[in-house]
Amino acid sequence: MDSLTDVTALFPQDFAGALKNLSAATQNAIEELRIRRGLPILVKTSTGEKVLSVNRPVTREDIDHIVLSATGGSYHSAAETMKHGYITVKGGSRIGLCGEGAMREGQIEALRNISSLCIRVPKPAIGCADELMPCLCAKGFQNTLIISPPGMGKTTLLRELIRRLSKDGFRIAVADERGEIASMHHGVPQFDLGPHVDIITNVTKCQAAIMLIRTMAPDILAMDEITAVADLPAILEASGCGVGLLTTVHGSDADSLKQKKLFQDLFSYDIFQKAVCIQKQNGNRVYTVTDL
Amino acid sequence: MLSALISAFRIMICEIQTNLTPMGEIIQMLASSNEKYSGMFFAEVSKQLELQGVPYFTRCWKTAVTFCCSALTSTEQEALLTLGNVLGRYDAAEECVSIERCIMELNTGYEALRHRYQTDARLYTGLGLAAGCILAIVLL
Incomplete structure (x- = not known):
């Protein structure tokens, strides 16, 4: 509300x-x-x-x-x-x-x-990631892509995963280019993202990610909407430093992403291990975890 | 008051140029400054913004000019009102140019006032000395 x-x-x-x-x-x-x-x-x-x-x-x-x-x-x-x-x-x-x-x-x-x-109008969906946590963290956190068409709740799920992971003690760095994940206002996140979160907002994903990796020593780097080639260096930098990745992308599933040049390039690096696809069934959101 | 407003506008330029600070935050910051006259003016703007809302910034600014700047000349008040029509509506560069223009107007008034004070000070010193001399001669 x-x-x-x-x-x-x-x-x-x-x-x-x-x-x-x-x-x-x-x-x-x-x-x-x-x-x-x-x-x-x-x-x-x-x-x-x-x-x-x-x-x-x-x-x-x-x-x-x-x-x-x-x-x-x-x-x-x-x-x-x-x-x-x-x-x-x-x-x-x-x-x-x-x-x-x-x-x-x-x-x-x-x-x-x-x-x-x-x-x-965003709504925190506390608890929506509960069932996903065991799948994504079975052997430590596994790099995860959240995939869905626009308006299905990618950012909401991302936010909730950040909160859960942060509560579990992971240091999360958030490159919040559009200010939608944390919605910072006067330096205070408007959403509960847990106790171990560092956020850079209104800076391009690539620049923010590099700043965060170099200065905040995160366990996981979280970003919203990988859409352009310009976003790849941030992913490669994080992966190269051993930092986990949690990001969202527009698409219906992992296979649909493989049709796009950007994601063919991304998948060729074998960086992501898990994909969470969001679908709507009878008005409810259903999450499906697949291995990449 | 003129020098206080000029100083406040210089801070406003720095905030806009360096941090792109939103106008509401700048107004609040200037309202809470220790400078009596400019603090009073920006506190009034801030109060009006709370009452009327940010979409009515120009109206809020105008009210504050009317309430707090009656001691200024009509030219200076006009410069402030013109600035109120621009603040918050354009990009940083354009806003800073407008603030500079307002500062120039206020500065002209400030310099004229300062010059008048200096002239008056010399005049009153001279008059005082002359009166002293006359009094001394009369007493002798």
Whole structure:
């Protein structure tokens, strides 16, 4: 509920009121809020989508209000992540942005006339990794990939695994490029990640990983969303130093990843031993552990 | 007050340039400084932000200028209000340029004030000396 409270505070009064008036069950089940200019706000829960009952569509001013609130009234602090299409807000929610890109020399300079927002409301799922722990730590921690399509709870599972491993005494270094794993606010993680965690946030995975490995002597390096060749050096550096790896990737299963050049390269190093695939069955998430 | 505001704005530039510190945090930091006049101004901005919310930063800033800066000239107040329209809305470089511009405006006023004080000080010293001499002559 805390993340939703923080999210609600971003909205203009009438929308915030409508969110607060939702039943407790709906509030607890909210996964995403879809805000599009000229349209009503859509609330996505685990069981489907519903329209937020406010008697007017979203205006440009509403979107500006939400974005300004989300940046803490400081465009300069969020400018870099906004260029990449997102803002991370207090409580760990991520706001995805769409609008007109202002390009300069092939690079995104800014995103203006923002037309739609997707607010993902994270929820800690305490205990969701309990059954996985014996499989992943049977012979000490084994390097693990968490695989699933977007929106299935990769980051949630990653966070819970970090918490469990940290509680078990492993020193975990978190390269939290997008600020979604720990959701640091004023230097304090907004999620419980256990007692042995060191976090670098808002720095590219590669840079953060190298800094963490060299300075914090971690047992395990945790990262979210391996998506680019630029992420490989961090993995190789960690592996070369004997540091364990726990990361997430987009995909349906390990076989689907092997179709992609990036993962063919990654798998050729034989770094990862385990894959956890997340699937939904009857609205519930099911975790399957496979050997790589 | 002018020199206190100028110092505070220099700190603001450093925070934006070096740490990309969010405006809310900078305002809080400056509000809790020991500097009486600028501290009072930023405390008012901070209070207004809490009351109205960050999307209304410009309005909060304007209220603080109205409440706390009545001793400043209209030009100086105008410079502060112009700055309030920019803070929080643009990237670090653009914001720093605007703060520098405001500092220049305030500095012009500060220098003029300082010059006037110096001139006045000389005038009053001269007048004092002259009055002393006249009094001495009368008494003799």
